[in-house]
Amino acid sequence: MSKKRSRFTAPTTRRVELSEGDWIEIKDGLSYGEQKRLSSASVKTSMKTAGAAPEMQVDFEQYALLRISLWVVDWSFEDNNGNHVRVTMEAITALTQETGDEIDEALTEHIEAIEAEKNPTPPEEETTG
Numbered sequence: 001m002s003k004k005r006s007r008f009t010a011p012t013t014r015r016v017e018l019s020e021g022d023w024i025e026i027k028d029g030l031s032y033g034e035q036k037r038l039s040s041a042s043v044k045t046s047m048k049t050a051g052a053a054p055e056m057q058v059d060f061e062q063y064a065l066l067r068i069s070l071w072v073v074d075w076s077f078e079d080n081n082g083n084h085v086r087v088t089m090e091a092i093t094a095l096t097q098e099t100g101d102e103i104d105e106a107l108t109e110h111i112e113a114i115e116a117e118k119n120p121t122p123p124e125e126e127t128t129g
Helices: 032-041 060-071 089-093 097-118
Strands: 013-017 023-027 043-046 055-058 072-075
Touching (some): 023 060, 023 097, 032 060, 060 089, 060 097
Antiparallel strands (some): 023 072, 043 055
């Protein structure tokens, strides 16, 4: 009898190397609730006039900050006194532009790799001529 698969997200992570010897520890996947939170937290709806359809707007700043806070569980970053800085929304907001962009790029690559593992592309058919 085969073992039944778990229907819960496994709390596994990967360490991703950044520049200057730094690293971030990233989850291997988000839970259903985390995914929904990320999707909904960045969308704002508003009613311009009575009876009009709601207007949807994406808050890219909120999305980017929440994305890092949900995916990154630890990092090697230290403050000016050499103390480890925990991953918090306050710390994420205080990152330099270059560091935020580097983390965002590393996250994008990580997520794309996870998607590629889940949905491998079929080998191309050979044509004989």
